[in-house]
Amino acid sequence: MLALKNIKPSALFKSVKPVLCGSYLKASSSYSLCNQQRYFTMLTETQSKDSTQQMFSVGRDNGFLPRQDPMVELPEEFSRLEYLLQRMPMQLLDGTPGLLASGQFGDAVRDELPLYEVDGITDQRLLSALFRDYTFAASAYLLEPCDILYRAKSDYGLGRKVLPMNIAVPLWKVSKKIHSQPFMEYALSYALYNYKKINPLGGLTYDNLALIRSFAGSESEKGFVLNHVTMVSYSPRLVRYTVGALEAVEKNDRAKFDMQMTGLNETYESINKEMEMMWSRSMPEDYIKFRTFIMGTKNQPMFPDGVIYEGVSDKPIVHRGESGANDSMVPLGDNLLQITELMPENPLTTVLRDFRSYRPTNHREFLEYVQDKAQKVGLKEYALQDSNSAAVYLSNVDQIRAFRHRHWNFTKEYIIKHTAHPVATGGSPIVTWLPNQLGAVLDLLNNISDQIDKSKLTESNLIRVEEINRRAQAQKRFLDREVASLKTKFKNQDRT
Numbered sequence: 001m002l003a004l005k006n007i008k009p010s011a012l013f014k015s016v017k018p019v020l021c022g023s024y025l026k027a028s029s030s031y032s033l034c035n036q037q038r039y040f041t042m043l044t045e046t047q048s049k050d051s052t053q054q055m056f057s058v059g060r061d062n063g064f065l066p067r068q069d070p071m072v073e074l075p076e077e078f079s080r081l082e083y084l085l086q087r088m089p090m091q092l093l094d095g096t097p098g099l100l101a102s103g104q105f106g107d108a109v110r111d112e113l114p115l116y117e118v119d120g121i122t123d124q125r126l127l128s129a130l131f132r133d134y135t136f137a138a139s140a141y142l143l144e145p146c147d148i149l150y151r152a153k154s155d156y157g158l159g160r161k162v163l164p165m166n167i168a169v170p171l172w173k174v175s176k177k178i179h180s181q182p183f184m185e186y187a188l189s190y191a192l193y194n195y196k197k198i199n200p201l202g203g204l205t206y207d208n209l210a211l212i213r214s215f216a217g218s219e220s221e222k223g224f225v226l227n228h229v230t231m232v233s234y235s236p237r238l239v240r241y242t243v244g245a246l247e248a249v250e251k252n253d254r255a256k257f258d259m260q261m262t263g264l265n266e267t268y269e270s271i272n273k274e275m276e277m278m279w280s281r282s283m284p285e286d287y288i289k290f291r292t293f294i295m296g297t298k299n300q301p302m303f304p305d306g307v308i309y310e311g312v313s314d315k316p317i318v319h320r321g322e323s324g325a326n327d328s329m330v331p332l333g334d335n336l337l338q339i340t341e342l343m344p345e346n347p348l349t350t351v352l353r354d355f356r357s358y359r360p361t362n363h364r365e366f367l368e369y370v371q372d373k374a375q376k377v378g379l380k381e382y383a384l385q386d387s388n389s390a391a392v393y394l395s396n397v398d399q400i401r402a403f404r405h406r407h408w409n410f411t412k413e414y415i416i417k418h419t420a421h422p423v424a425t426g427g428s429p430i431v432t433w434l435p436n437q438l439g440a441v442l443d444l445l446n447n448i449s450d451q452i453d454k455s456k457l458t459e460s461n462l463i464r465v466e467e468i469n470r471r472a473q474a475q476k477r478f479l480d481r482e483v484a485s486l487k488t489k490f491k492n493q494d495r496t
């Protein structure tokens with residue numbers, strides 16, 4: 001069972017009565033959430049011994065994290081792959097340079113890595129570890145020349161065009177088995193399946209975590225990756241409050257609705273506080289040194305013709321790179337609070353939807369379930385019918401703003417200050433895409449604040465609403481000016 005921070009014993013789920021369609025069905029280790037046509041089965045236990053089911057299944061105890069802690073080392077039969085990956089990072093654990101430092105990883109792949117057979121594997125924990133490890137090998141192999149050139153000339157040049165069959169074939173097969181795209185991904189590879197607990201009985205706190213795989217092997221890469229994990233360690237609470245809020249609207253239970261939304265707000269506050277730790281755990285000037293390896297092959301100048309997966313197909317393919325955009329916590333808030341449907345219809349929003357397909361299938365299904373259900377029960381409308389519920393709803397939207405605002409600051413400090421490359425790792429245009437969503441959230445805050453009848457607010461809610469409104473207006477003015485100025489420096493910012 002995962003150790004969770006500050007979780008109050010939840011009466012929420014226990015109080016849910018099993019009702020047929022329209023609400024929740026209770027099974028022994030899972031709940032089936034039902035929305036007329038759409039069902040979602042959520043875990044009530046992490047089933048920490050069962051390796052027959054997929055590792056990423058949304059649950060009330062594990063949230064968006066895997067059900068079981070990731071497998072750290074591959075079994076003996078894959079020892080050559082394990083050995084290769086242990087020698088891969090620029091800097092090894094003992095401080096000596098690894099294969100990527102001297103640009104020898106590609107040769108080592110060709111000389112040392114057998115074409116492993118994976119057809120008979122059904123153990124999901126092993127499949128997830130193999131997926132993580134083959135995607136690390138694939139990205140290191142494809143992007144190694146870009147890294148070498150970037151270190152010398154601050155130019156990425158071109159990546160390798162062909163992924164050799166000793167990586168491509170098993171990667172392809174494993175990805176089919178776990179229903180993912182055959183490329184490095186946020187949850188399944190780089191971030192959420194890449195942590196190990198130093199003390200296995202301890203919690204998911206930063207001091208108790210280490211990385212399994214890395215490209216740079218630096219403290220900053222560790223801090224970057226593990227800060228995502230510590231933030232996602234709060235996701236069980238997000239999942240619980242989300243389900244509770246939807247149920248409260250459906251039952252027209254306003255007291256419960258306000259309670260769930262308050263819990264949700266506090267949880268997003270904790271997540272945002274944890275996010276702030278990034279500044280001290282990962283140095284802005286170091287990000288560019290490992291970022292090369294998490295770039296994708298879609299909408300990236302390094303792969304103008306895509307990549308051929310040798311032994312799989314002669315047709316080149318492209319994939320978006322690893323990105324926090326594939327994390328599920330903010331999309332959850334977007335869908336629950338019905339922000340997603342208010343995003344402007346433009347090519348940038350199309351990219352947002354595309355990002356939402358790069359995640360574990362079960363996460364995607366849960367997000368889609370929440371989006372449908374929130375629309376069906378009219379969560380936003382329900383919140384706005386009561387001024388004080390509206391204030392709590394507004395506070396939650398403001399937490400999504402706080403995330404996106406801090407995140408935009410990260411992007412300026414960790415990326416834009418250090419490189420003129422116009423595209424982010426996921427393939428989105430660097431100075432327009434994030435502001436597209438931040439701008440939409442700021443507009444929504446201003447719009448909702450105007451609709452709230454202030455005379456009916458409690459004193460503290462009045463202060464809260466006015467503060468949120470003032471800040472949103474100021475940030476929107478500033479953001480518009482900032483993006484207009486940045487667009488003069490970065491070209492092709494409408495290309496997606």
Ligand code: HEM
Pocket residue numbers: 224227228231275278282287322323324325326327329330331352404407410411414415423424425426427428429430433434437438
């Ligand atoms: C140094 C820290 C970070 C930097 C430089 C950074 C950079 C970026 C960039 C450039 C994008 C644009 C998408 C793309 O990759 O093409 C993005 C998207 C995103 N990242 Fe990060 N990121 C950082 C930390 C985080 C953290 C800690 C999270 C937490 C889960 C996160 C979650 C997200 C989300 C949710 C999006 C989509 C944004 C939206 O929907 O508006 N990022 N990130």
